[in-house]
Amino acid sequence: MKRAALLILAMLPGLAACGRAPELDAEIDISHVVGGEPLRLDEGHYRNAAGEEFTVGRLRYYLSLPRLRRADGSWFEPRYPAESVDAYHLVDEAKADSRRLRIGGVPAGEYVGIEFLLGVDDARNHGGAQTGALDPARGMFWTWKSGYIFLVLEGTSPESPAPGGRYSYHLGGGEPSLARRVYLPFGERSIRVEERVKPTVHLAVDVGALLSAVNPVRIAQLPEAMDPVAARPLADNAAAMFRVDHLHHEPRRRGGG
């Protein structure tokens, strides 16, 4: 028994080497904007659809379970071990490297769109103690009512009646859930995943849309939305924040990923 295991172990590197199909990937790059302008934390002054001036101090959200759509309508869904939290990604405007994520193990081919969940799915939202992006120490976990905060937008506005002119929107929880599936077709073009070509999908994510896409929000009337009932109008705006800005292909470095 033991010997058999050793034998297999000894053979592993060889097996891996001869059967190696290069691991292909695609990348997602995110830029945050407000209307037409790039988002600058604390410094940029913007106006929402209602004409209210505001700044943004914090923007964080979960982008989870990404998958790619093929032209025939089928999907490539990355498979992860049950315990893994690799399918969950915490985007934080304050952390540049969090605005880039990689989808690994993508089979070579052409893909016409991308889908992901803005938030955390019920299974993980109702799971026990977790790690990685889902570690409660990341500060995206509600303790008064357990569950993840899917999206945080905070800042100031002269229109806000709250202390310090602050406004705070925390989206999460809800029945049905405030998490939103977002599908973004690439349109005319598509991305090609090839041994020699690596595609990057550039997303432009518009904070302005969160405040106005479907349900226009007035900061003067809603300086705080910290529970699922108050935050539902914002959640219904949230999917409209995302659009594909452009697609980009570049040569893959040989030997590397």
Place this chain on the structure above:
Amino acid sequence: MRRRAVILLPLIVVLLIAANGVLRQRLADIIESFPTPRPAVPAGWPAPQYDFSSNPVTASGFELGRRLFHDPRLSRDGSISCASCHQQFAAFAHLDHRVSHGLNGANGTRNAPPLFNLAWQPELMWDGAIHDLELQPLAPLGNPVEMGEALEGVLPKLQSDAEYRRRFEAAFGPGEIDSRRMLLALTQFVGTLRSADSRYDRDELSAQEREGLALFRRHCASCHREPLFTDYSYRGNGLDADSADLGRSVVSGKAEDRGRFKVPSLRNVAVSAPYMHDGRFDTLAQVLRHYASGVQDSPALDPALRGGMALSAEQQQALVAFLESLTDEAFLQDERYSEPLP
């Protein structure tokens, strides 16, 4: 030098044990009298809700959880531990405090419930806001009127403590002390606080207590269901016409749930005064008077309690006598749950 001691010590112990049969017996006795509590299901009980298979209880994991539970360093200013509000002699409730006292004497809004048989609870807290036992400690830790310390504050304290580093490694293997490990250890402790050994369980009731049990089954057991003495539903038992505490409605978003709370277990109820979510009653006699003649109507009120219950003074006494038979002395004195020696 250290290395040699590490090798020599067990050797000496082994030699001593081999040499001395009496000593060996004593050691075995001591070890036997402190076995780690394991998740077990008493005969006739339903299956628990918390699944220990993903967090297997070990001696070192349980001991670590016990230490964390009793350690005031988990609070921001080092003054409050879990055990400050959850005291063993009160079945891990907070004796004498209507609503819990935390940091700087700040008052919370709710009465600290007793802690036992938690593995059977589908949801935690008076309003069921917390759905998983593992995540419960995040609530008191982060609450400014309880322990006031965020995870970002607690973890570095544990990580910089050599004793904790050793204990976490013993419990979970090499690796960082992270929030998950801390929560799993606490769960091994609070999740194995088991109380199932009262006189009621041993069927040692007096005539009056037996009469109380019969009344209990008629009037109370529909909500306080045996053997756990709760059906874990959220109900209104008529405390207020207009509840100040939103109760279950905070979680469900339903207006009629305002003033509804989780039906509490009544095991050890005689030692876990005061009573109700806001600790308004000090004695069981007051509770019985409430059910007999103090029930207030409201949209939250359970139909079973509308108009109160016809309970004579003797019947109320018999019910109180029965409730007192639910005290589990062995649990209250179980040294495995008490504050560990430093």
